[in-house]
Amino acid sequence: MSLPLRGQIQWEDLAVEIAAIGRLPIERVVPEATLIDDLGYDSLAVAELIVLLTEEYEITTLPGDLETRDWSKVTVGQLREECGGGTA
């Protein structure tokens, strides 16, 4: 088993974290799901996820366009790609 590189997160870990913050069954966390409309994330949950990914996983690319990004369109799959994670 290989450890994720700094700045990367494995799909399984990302799914677990997204499910935990959103208090969701992990089965709902699929790549095509949008954080807000499909998973019911509010802005507090989005903020929690950003902090977790940047602090715990040292994902430095995520906050780059935090202010201008349309968070209503962000999908789990997009996040996975940005975080350099492995395949599902």
Added chain:
Amino acid sequence: MTETTTPPAFVPQPARIPADQLVSDVGIAERAAEFRAAPLRGPYATLRVIQPEDYPFLRTLETSSEVATRWRLRGTTPGPEQWVQSLWNGVMVQFVVAETKTDKPIGLVALYAPNFQEGHARLGAGRFDLHSRNPVMIFGVAMFLEYVFHGWNLRKLYMDLPEYNYPQFSSGLGRFFDIEGRLREHTFASGRYWDELTLAIYRDRWQSEGARLLGTEASKFGAAADATAGGAA
């Protein structure tokens, strides 16, 4: 003949305090070094004091947009002077929340009606763009909570809001706040009555759970980067 004598001049003597009763300064330097000002500027959000030049913008926003019916004025349009009074009525601390990167104002945070005997106060927070899911406002509120709990010995903060404003941060229930009050059909807006909720944010829970929202806000910037704004001497 009576001989007069001049009384000896009073010569103050240095106090003779036993060595074991002297107040020591041992440890003061170490404790002083622990002083930390709560940051007002983070990588995403900045808290800045409201200036008179902000008034026209804020008043227009509060009285003429969708914010007008959702916020404290509830659709009323007080005159300019009355509006300024209402902005500061009972307020202890109030900031504009702005995006750090652009300095664009995105919301207001306020602490009002403090009760230091009972150790609580009321929190107000509102974003200007009601439809935005941008999390920057959350980081601003988190910084404000840290500022408040860091600066005053309050044990809990109440936040009153009609239920239609609750979904913006409902995911924090049980982790960052509790619902401690609910007035049934208390508020009339948008053609119907709504429940009024009172949320409670506890100092100890904030410090153990909520403060992690400050991860990027505080740990990388902290007081050293913002000593002036944070009020350090």
